[in-house]
Structures are given as structure tokens and as C-alpha cells.
Amino acid sequence: MNESPIQEIKARLAQARTVTVLTGAGISADSGVPTFRGTDGLWRNFRPEELASPEAFARDPHLVWEWYNWRRELIASKIPNAAHLALVELERHIEHFWLITQNVDGLHPTAGSQKLSEIHGNIWKVRCTACGMISPNHDIPILNPPHCPTCGGLLRPHIVWFGESLDPQDLDRSYTALHTCEVLLIIGTSGVVYPAASFAPVAKERGAYVVEINLDPTPHSDLVDLAIQGRAKDIVPQLVTTSA
Ligand code: BV8
Ligand code: ZN
Numbered sequence: 001m002n003e004s005p006i007q008e009i010k011a012r013l014a015q016a017r018t019v020t021v022l023t024g025a026g027i028s029a030d031s032g033v034p035t036f037r038g039t040d041g042l043w044r045n046f047r048p049e050e051l052a053s054p055e056a057f058a059r060d061p062h063l064v065w066e067w068y069n070w071r072r073e074l075i076a077s078k079i080p081n082a083a084h085l086a087l088v089e090l091e092r093h094i095e096h097f098w099l100i101t102q103n104v105d106g107l108h109p110t111a112g113s114q115k116l117s118e119i120h121g122n123i124w125k126v127r128c129t130a131c132g133m134i135s136p137n138h139d140i141p142i143l144n145p146p147h148c149p150t151c152g153g154l155l156r157p158h159i160v161w162f163g164e165s166l167d168p169q170d171l172d173r174s175y176t177a178l179h180t181c182e183v184l185l186i187i188g189t190s191g192v193v194y195p196a197a198s199f200a201p202v203a204k205e206r207g208a209y210v211v212e213i214n215l216d217p218t219p220h221s222d223l224v225d226l227a228i229q230g231r232a233k234d235i236v237p238q239l240v241t242t243s244a
Contacts, residue, residue, distance in 0.1 A: 018096040020181035026188020030081040030233035052161045061145040069142045080111035083236035088112040098177035117170040125158035178203045184210045191218045
């Protein structure tokens with residue numbers, strides 16, 4: 001028996017060949033990116049269905065782009081924190097590693113994560129509503145809804161909105177990672193948005209050792225093997241250091 005929860009997780013990680021990580025807005029909160037459902041969360045001031053839905057975009061693309069432009073400006077000044085960097089380190093040491101993120105801010109790839117699925121998309125990509133072309137786009141500010149350089153169609157953020165299906169390839173890859181992992185780390189997510197909200201029970205049923213790291217208890221805290229309350233930037237780096 002290990003003496004502390006951190007030691008217990010480190011021992012599990014040291015023995016594991018397959019590790020999956022699920023992250024949410026909490027990991028980027030430590031970089032200064034607002035979460036969605038906290039006291040200062042984005043949904044306190046905006047209604048999701050008014051801004052993050054295909055109906056909202058069809059009704060008022062200008063308003064939706066205004067919101068994404070505001071978020072782009074905010075995220076552009078943020079950098080990955082110690083928790084993002086620790087996951088890059090973990091990826092290097094684990095034979096079969098996969099990171100599933102709900103975050104659209106792009107901080108995981110900026111940190112250097114390569115084995116990842118951004119299941120809700122990426123705010124720095126756009127998709128043509130006419131020809132479907134996906135391309136990187138770092139423009140700031142975007143004052144008017146942009147148009148496709150190839151076909152002239154209206155461009156939208158390459159983000160999965162409420163009521164939209166996730167990319168089947170991302171889902172397949174995520175479920176493979178969840179079905180096969182020996183350890184699942186769940187970091188900084190409220191666990192209420194589906195399908196990601198089902199990932200903890202899926203991995204648990206397949207026998208994974210499931211760990212939650214969050215500032216507060218969540219609907220999954222009673223289901224997981226170990227729930228640690230604390231900031232991602234303080235806890236996650238401790239899990240990957242080689243010192244005791
Ligand atoms: C789909 C994009 C099939 C915008 C987002 C009723 C029951 C079940 C399901 C549904 C239902 N009604 C509708 C649904 C389906 C719906 C859904 O789940 N709704 C919920 C809300 C009930 N899901 C969908 O529509 C999905 N698609 O299911 O397809 C389908 C198709 C048609 C019809 C039906 C089904 C699509 C989901 C869309 C996801 N996109 N928004 C944008 O980002 O621009 S959701 C939004 O929430 C974000 O994208 C984010 O990724 C996601 C999850 O949030 P979190 O990351 O968890 O963030 P949150 O703020 O909630 O929590 C932060 C946590 O961090 C907190 O716990 C906090 O304590 C912690 N924390 C804070 N600081 C720290 C910390 N932890 C550690 N350290 C810190 N420093
Ligand atoms: Zn196009």
C-alpha cells in the first residue's frame with residue numbers, strides 16, 4: 001500500500017503500458033482561459049444555445065463569430081501551464097498513450113502533445129459550410145464572418161456545437177483508448193457534456209483504474225477509484241516527476 005494518493009497514482013502509472021487522459025476546461029483555467037460552468041464561467045454570461053449551436057450560427061453568423069473572435073483574442077495571449085507540459089512528458093514515457101481533450105483552445109498541441117484527439121474541435125481552425133474544407137486560421141480580429149478562399153462559402157469555427165455529432169474517427173480513437181487503458185486520468189472537467197461524460201464509466205467498466213483531478217467534486221467523484229481535489233497545475237506535474 002502506498003502512503004499517499006500521489007504515490008499510489010505514480011505507482012499505477014509506472015506499471016501501466018496503456019494510459020488515457022481526458023481533459024476539460026479546468027486544465028486551461030490555470031493558464032487563464034475561462035471555464036464554462038464555474039462562477040466566472042463563459043455560460044454564466046452566454047446561453048449555449050444562443051452561441052454554440054448550428055441554429056445560432058444559421059440565425060446570426062455575425063454574433064457567433066463576434067463571440068469566437070472575443071475568445072480567440074483572449075486565448076491568443078495564453079500559454080500552456082505546468083499541467084499541459086507534464087502530459088507531454090507522460091506521453092513520452094508511456095508505451096500506449098492517448099490524450100482526449102474537450103478543450104478547443106489548442107493549448108495541448110502548443111505544449112507539444114501529439115497523441116491526442118481534440119473531440120470538440122479547435123478554435124484556430126475554420127470549416128467551410130459549403131465545401132467542407134478545414135483549414136488553420138489564426139486571424140485576429142475577425143470583424144466579419146470570413147469566406148472560403150476556394151469556393152466563397154461561409155466559414156464557421158471548426159468546433160462541435162450542441163446537437164452536432166462528433167467526428168467518428170475521433171470517437172473511434174477515443175473509445176479504443178478508453179477500452180484498452182489500464183489507467184484513465186480525468187483532469188478538470190465537470191463531466192456533464194456527452195459523450196465525454198460517459199468516458200469515465202466506460203473505462204471503469206473495462207477495468208481501468210480511474211483517477212479524477214479537479215478543484216471540486218463532480219458527478220464522477222464517487223465512481224472513480226481516486227478523486228484528488230486541487231489545481232491541475234499543482235497536481236499533474238507531481239504525477240510525472242521521477243523523484244519520490
Ligand atoms: C452529441 C462548444 C449526438 C462551444 C461544447 C440530455 C442528456 C444527455 C445528453 C444530452 C441531453 N441533451 C442534449 C444532449 C447532448 C449534448 C449534451 O451533452 N448536453 C449536456 C449539456 C446535457 N451533447 C451534444 O450535443 C454533443 N453531441 O451528443 O451528438 C447527438 C446529436 C444530436 C442530438 C443528440 C445527440 C456535442 C457536445 C458539444 C460540445 N461543445 N461547446 C465552444 O467551446 O466554443 S461544450 C463545452 O463543454 C465546451 O466545449 C467544453 O469542452 C465542454 C465540457 O466542459 P468542461 O471542459 O468540463 O468545462 P466546465 O466549465 O464544465 O468544467 C470545468 C471543470 O474544471 C470544473 O469541474 C471545475 O471544478 C474544474 N476546474 C476549474 N479550475 C480547475 C479545475 N480543475 C482542476 N484545476 C483547476 N485549476
Ligand atoms: Zn469552401
